Amino acid sequence: MDAIVLHRDHDGPRRTTLPRPEPSTGEALVRTLRVGIDGTDYEVLNGGHGEFPEGQDHLVLGHEAVGVVVDANGTELTEGDVVAPTVRRPTPDGSGREYFERGEADMAPAGTYHERGIVGADGFMAEFFTSPARDLVRVPDRLAEYGFLVEPASISEKALEHAFASRSAFDWSLDSALVLGNGALGLLTLGMLVESVGVERAYCLGRRDRPDPTIDVVEELGATYVDSRTTPVPQIPRRYEPMDLVYEATGYARHGFETVEALAPSGVGALVGVPSPWEFEVDGGALHRDLVLSNKALVGTVNSNVSHFQGAIETLDALPDWLFDAIVTDVVPVDDFERAFTEDESTIKTAIEFSDT
Ligand code: NDP
Missing domain, CATH: 3.40.50.720 (NAD(P)-binding Rossmann-like Domain)
Structure with missing residues (x-):
C-alpha cells in the first residue's frame, strides 16, 4: 500500500510502499480517506519534535485522519463505519497504563505514551491503518469529508x-x-x-x-x-x-x-x-x-481523549459548510502529495486524500 513517510535522514516526506497491516485482536482495519497536515507535522519533518518507532528507519506521518472500517475484526465496530482515530497509544513498558485504563491518556506525562505519526508510533498517512477499536470514534456521514478536522x-x-x-x-x-x-x-x-x-x-x-x-x-x-x-x-x-x-x-x-x-x-x-x-x-x-x-x-492543555473527540464531532456538526471549505484550502490526491506540504499566502490547511467514501 502507498504511505507517506519520513526517513531518519529527515529529507522531507517521501512516498513509499509498505505491507498492508493486519489487525490484531481488538483492532479494526481502516481504509484511509483523508489525513490533515498541521504545524506539528512540520515540526516532525524538521526534526524539532517526535521520535521514530524503535527499530524502524522511517515514521509513517500523519495524526489527523478519517477513514472507513473495512474489517471490524470482531470488535463493536461495523464495516462501513466512518471513524476518526485518537492519537496517543501506550508504550510497550506500560508506564502510562493507568491513564490509558481510565481513558485519560491525554493527561499522561511525557515519556509514558506514544503518539501516532509523532512520537514512536506510525501515523495514518497510508492507504490502510489498524487501530484498537476503543481508539476509533464514529463520525457521522455528513462530516466524512472533513472528518480529519475532528482531531484538531x-x-x-x-x-x-x-x-x-x-x-x-x-x-x-x-x-x-x-x-x-x-x-x-x-x-x-x-x-x-x-x-x-x-x-x-x-x-x-x-x-x-x-x-x-x-x-x-x-x-x-x-x-x-x-x-x-x-x-x-x-x-x-x-x-x-x-x-x-x-x-x-x-x-x-x-x-x-x-x-x-x-x-x-x-x-x-x-x-x-x-x-x-x-x-x-x-x-x-x-x-x-x-x-x-x-x-x-x-x-x-495538550492532546485530547475519546470524550473530546465525541464532543468535537457534535460541535463540528453545528458549523456551517462554508467554514470547512474556507479553512481547508487544498485537498491533494496522494499521487500529488508534495503539494500538500507546500504553503503560500492562500494556504490555511491542507489534507492528503487516499480514497473516497
Ligand atoms: P499555525 O502556525 O498555523 O498558526 C499560528 C498562527 O499564529 C499563525 O497564523 C501566525 O501568523 C499567528 N501568530 C504567531 N505569532 C503571532 C503574533 N505575535 N501576533 C499575531 N499572530 C501571530 O499553527 P496552528 O494553528 O496549527 O496551531 C496553533 C498552535 O497550537 C501551535 O503553536 C501548535 O504547535 C499548537 N498546537 C497545540 C496542540 C495542543 O495539544 N496543545 C495541538 C495542535 C497544535 P502568521 O501565519 O501570519 O505567521
Whole structure:
C-alpha cells in the first residue's frame, strides 16, 4: 500500500510502499480517506519534535485522519463505519497504563505514551491503518469529508472544557472571547466559539495585511480582526474590551503572559500554543497580583481523549459548510502529495486524500 513517510535522514516526506497491516485482536482495519497536515507535522519533518518507532528507519506521518472500517475484526465496530482515530497509544513498558485504563491518556506525562505519526508510533498517512477499536470514534456521514478536522477540534474541545471547569465554582458568563492566532487551529476554534458556544462578541488576533483569506474567515464569522502589530495583546482591553475568555493558539511565548492582561476580572485563558524556549522580561509581581486580585485563571492543555473527540464531532456538526471549505484550502490526491506540504499566502490547511467514501 502507498504511505507517506519520513526517513531518519529527515529529507522531507517521501512516498513509499509498505505491507498492508493486519489487525490484531481488538483492532479494526481502516481504509484511509483523508489525513490533515498541521504545524506539528512540520515540526516532525524538521526534526524539532517526535521520535521514530524503535527499530524502524522511517515514521509513517500523519495524526489527523478519517477513514472507513473495512474489517471490524470482531470488535463493536461495523464495516462501513466512518471513524476518526485518537492519537496517543501506550508504550510497550506500560508506564502510562493507568491513564490509558481510565481513558485519560491525554493527561499522561511525557515519556509514558506514544503518539501516532509523532512520537514512536506510525501515523495514518497510508492507504490502510489498524487501530484498537476503543481508539476509533464514529463520525457521522455528513462530516466524512472533513472528518480529519475532528482531531484538531478535539484539542479545543478539551481546552475549553478545562477552561470552563475552572470557572464552574461561581456564576460566570462568557460574552467576549479572544482567539490569539489565525492559523487553522485558531480559526477552527473561533468558529466553534461563535457558531457552537454562541459567544456574542468574538475577536481574533493575527499579524497579516488585508486582503488575506484568514481575515476573511474572521469577518465572515462576524468576529473582529485584531492586528498584533498595531494593537499588542495588553492594549486589547482598552482598544476593544476586556475578555471573559482568551484562547491562545499562536505559540508566541509572550502571549502566554499577556493573556492575563487581556482578561476581564474572573476571566480564563486557555493556552495551547507550543513555543520554543525563549527568555524575556515579565513583571512577575504585576502578573501574580492580577491573577489573584481579579480571580483570573490560566490553563494549559495538550492532546485530547475519546470524550473530546465525541464532543468535537457534535460541535463540528453545528458549523456551517462554508467554514470547512474556507479553512481547508487544498485537498491533494496522494499521487500529488508534495503539494500538500507546500504553503503560500492562500494556504490555511491542507489534507492528503487516499480514497473516497
Ligand atoms: P499555525 O502556525 O498555523 O498558526 C499560528 C498562527 O499564529 C499563525 O497564523 C501566525 O501568523 C499567528 N501568530 C504567531 N505569532 C503571532 C503574533 N505575535 N501576533 C499575531 N499572530 C501571530 O499553527 P496552528 O494553528 O496549527 O496551531 C496553533 C498552535 O497550537 C501551535 O503553536 C501548535 O504547535 C499548537 N498546537 C497545540 C496542540 C495542543 O495539544 N496543545 C495541538 C495542535 C497544535 P502568521 O501565519 O501570519 O505567521
